[in-house]
Amino acid sequence: METVHLKINNIPVEVPKGYTILQAAKQANIEIPTLCYLKDINCIGACRVCMVEAKMNGRPMRGLLAACVYPAEEGLEVFTNTPAVIKSRKTTIELLLSTHRKKCLSCVRNNNCELQKLALEYGVDEDHFESEDAGYELDEQSPYIVRDNNKCVQCMRCVSMCKNVQTVSVIGSIKRGYQVHIGSAFDKSLGESPCVGCGQCIVSCPVGALMEKPQEDKVWDAIQDPEKEVIFFTAPSIKATLGESFGMPIGTNVEGKMAAAVRRLGDGVKIYNMDFTADLTILEEAHELIERIQNGGTLPMFTSCCPGWVKFVEHYYPDFIPNLSTCKSPQAMFGAVLKGYYAQKTGMDPNKMFVVSVIPCTAKKFECTREQLRSGDGDYDDVDVALTTRELARMIRRAGLTFADLPEEDYDTPFNKATGGGVIFGATGGVLEAALRNAARTLDGDFKMIDFEEVRGPEAIREVTYNVAGMDIKVAVTSGLGNARKILEKIKSGEADYHMVEIMACPGGCINGGGQPYQPDSVRNYVDYKALRSKALYDQDKNSEMRSSEESPVCKMVYDEFFEAPGKEKAHKYLHTSYVARGNKMS
């Protein structure tokens, strides 16, 4: 490997050719501040926060260099904190703040904002430059994402994420100069665009310009309402990320404290385990796969538990709708189990049940509103509110609970137990692996293999063939919609013929969902946080007594008492759904 030698703050460094000054500095354990830079997503040298001074061959270079884009060169001497550099950064931040609506106290990103952090570090005067408030209207028309352009710093991270990573490109930079703002074509609302709602723009945003559509107040109201029976369930990945909101190391599994915390949000609040309906999804989906293979159904079958991915197919690849598994997502299945089966079993009125899912995801907020998912005849959605991990953390904080000190408790019965197959749903490859565990055991009672490690990563697209009961089963897994597009094009052109494909809209799967806790740039740019979060789930799976979904005693109970068996009529009525072509244009 070709390398270059340079000095950073007089420390000699040798780095691979092609490294930027920013990367080289990190190797010398020097962090240069950034704002618009986001590893693998946005590298455009726009914000001018990462400026450094440099000398070449002993002679000072003209002007300052943007460290995030300037290549490390042989003989370069870089200085990252000279008075000129500090002054430049300070002025830049003050200019950014001049047009920023500084309502920091009530901002969702208060204490969690990259701009606020820089302002503090550089001792800026936020009112140094006076400017008029641009007065942008809030875009809160979509059921999942709210945009406040008054706080936008035009770093382009959300645009780059949407266009380059997700290849959906429903937002862009509009106009120029002072009028520049981010939005959808013709300044329409995101809700009118073919946005899939993945929320990756939110977790890319360094400030409070983007947030999930907040719904905590609805839940607080329901908790106070004596008529309502408030029932929570938490998605598989939440236990692996919620702790981050309370300062715990990334990858801490907080399942027990999470159950304790939710239970303490209000009197009578129930907390169930959504890993159970992940298992239930697997039993239905693996059954559907086998049926499609044996009866000449549409192949490959695509997983359908990710609502961002489902909406992507509906908007951009409607021809592939028959390939989507008809299984509802675990969130929707849980809603149907509660307001269908459980209401009947216990005599509860489904109108009085207030079902709250906690999910890593903004697209699930949209999913709740899909009328195809209503299993009952009444005027109610099966899931009333979907809260992101961040929203749950805010509720726990407002309830005054010291999360770290809570005891470890269990989920409420009867929906408490799940298998390792349900747990790994939260990581890319997990759904497919759980489906393979179950399908292989259904086809071959003596099948022993439990770990299908090839589908776990880290490659962006994993294609594997497994021999099960004398049959070659070809599978593919990916996450991120840009990668999904590649797989779809391959299938379209006939280059690939899989039996089953797992796709998650967010890169890395639910553990990196658009509703997960914010991680600061210092983590996003330098730590493999996705791997750490996934590990928490795979570790739990490894230590589970039950690892394949058919072992789930809760699934057995609901089939015995209500749904009969996977694929049976009642199971179909409650646990399966349909999709609609939505068109890829602005509405």
Added chain:
Amino acid sequence: MAENSLTFQGTKAQEEQLMSVIEQNKNVPGALLPVLHEAQEIYGYLPIEVQQMVADGLGVSLSEVFGVATFYSRFSLTPKGKHKISVCLGTACYVKGSDKILAEIENQLGIKSGECTPDGLFSIDSCRCVGACGLAPVMMIDEDVYGKLTPKEVGKILKKYMDEEGGAK
């Protein structure tokens, strides 16, 4: 009003012309800007329908097309009127009060600079120096130059064009 001129009224011939431009520029890196130029030549402006055709034709997103169309001031998102009013805001005209001329026209027609009247008769734009500084303040309507203007005269001049249409208002 029978038909609002602000609704898109593209013809088949215009569409064919645009399609052939797109075809020639397909797979050319950086084709978006020249194609938008041609599109504006063909249609006179860039409404959503035209931008959508460009987006679909070149395989780029509508938000990207819109971003480029709103970045450059030479692109117009609104149609131009039958009579194009252009008020000079260059230095000489400006110090002679052309901003008041523009304000008066906007006031009389009930539209802003850059817009078109709903009946499609007038559109207003501002320009920078038409080379007739001796006549400041100056405006042009189509190819005719009107100099040494006062706000009072504006109404009379506009009326002339309205009367030509036979529908004095």
